Amino acid sequence: MLKTHNPEVIVVNGGGAQFLQGNPVIMTKEDIYQTYMEAQNSTIIVVHMEAVNHCLLTRKELKNFINEKGLSDNILVPSDGEISHFLI
Numbered sequence: 001m002l003k004t005h006n007p008e009v010i011v012v013n014g015g016g017a018q019f020l021q022g023n024p025v026i027m028t029k030e031d032i033y034q035t036y037m038e039a040q041n042s043t044i045i046v047v048h049m050e051a052v053n054h055c056l057l058t059r060k061e062l063k064n065f066i067n068e069k070g071l072s073d074n075i076l077v078p079s080d081g082e083i084s085h086f087l088i
Helices: 029-038 059-069
Strands: 009-013 043-047
Touching: 009 029, 029 043, 029 059
Parallel strands: 009 043
Antiparallel strands: none
16 A cells, blocks of 8 residues: 555554553554555654553664664654654
């Protein structure tokens, strides 16, 4: 679907929140990376980070992962209350 619509900006819920059983209920760093791989020309904004106590992925960990992959220009992890503007 991402390749069909080719969005300029994508907002995803990240944090890898997980209950005691089962898989994560919101995106992990691997899911976010896969989103990037499907839409490499898009800017991805990861929200919902550290929003609930069962988020296992921290902003710091995700930012480190993004930097290691060289994707800090493509994937943004805003701080709480941070506002971004995009000309689309």
